[in-house]
Amino acid sequence: xxxxxxxxxxxxxxxxxxxxxxxxxxxxxxxxxxxxxxxxxxxxxxxxxxxxxxxxxxxxxxxxxxxxxxxxxxxxxxxxxxxxxxxxxxxxxxxxxxxxxxxxxxxxxxxxxxxxxxxxxxxxxxxxxxxxxxxxxxxxxxxxxxxxxxxxxxxxxxxxxxxxxxxxxxxxxxxxxxxxxxxxxxxxx
Numbered sequence: 001x002x003x004x005x006x007x008x009x010x011x012x013x014x015x016x017x018x019x020x021x022x023x024x025x026x027x028x029x030x031x032x033x034x035x036x037x038x039x040x041x042x043x044x045x046x047x048x049x050x051x052x053x054x055x056x057x058x059x060x061x062x063x064x065x066x067x068x069x070x071x072x073x074x075x076x077x078x079x080x081x082x083x084x085x086x087x088x089x090x091x092x093x094x095x096x097x098x099x100x101x102x103x104x105x106x107x108x109x110x111x112x113x114x115x116x117x118x119x120x121x122x123x124x125x126x127x128x129x130x131x132x133x134x135x136x137x138x139x140x141x142x143x144x145x146x147x148x149x150x151x152x153x154x155x156x157x158x159x160x161x162x163x164x165x166x167x168x169x170x171x172x173x174x175x176x177x178x179x180x181x182x183x184x185x186x187x188x189x
Contacts, residue, residue, distance in 0.1 A: 127185060131164050142168065159185075 135157050142155070155168035162185050170177040 124185075128159065131159075131183065131185070135164075135166060138166075138168070142170065 139155065154170075155166070157167070158165040164181075164183040164185060166179075166181040166183065168179040170179070
């Protein structure tokens with residue numbers, strides 16, 4: 001209350017009190033609807049005049065800015081988490097693709113190496129069987145000759161990694177005949 005509104009004596013105070021009470025009651029009551037208006041009026045609380053206190057405006061602006069910054073920080077942190085997760089997934093996907101490509105390449109490479117080793121093994125076995133068959137033919141021939149001439153034939157052979165050693169000793173009536181042969185095997189190193 002202002003100084004000019006204040007009563008100077010106690011009696012004046014009691015005289016003004018009912019008047020003020022009536023004013024307060026009238027102010028608190030909503031306005032009576034007018035019968036001529038079809039549309040409802042906009043309440044005066046929505047059309048408030050702007051606050052002219054600059055400290056209040058500064059505090060409100062600071063608080064709104066703080067809320068916006070905290071929201072942006074929260075959103076930026078979530079975006080950072082999602083980006084990190086996505087980068088991690090991309091690294092795993094690339095690693096899986098590389099591993100799959102390497103496994104496919106290794107599988108094909110080993111299949112080619114295995115086929116090559118089988119072909120080399122077959123060729124070496126085929127040559128060995130040919131030489132073994134040749135040695136048997138020679139042995140059978142000499143055995144038949146020794147039977148016919150009453151001589152004695154003795155021999156042996158040895159196969160190493162890259163040679164066939166053949167040693168034959170023929171004893172006939174006139175003297176011994178020793179034949180020694182080293183036949184190289186055509187094996188690639």
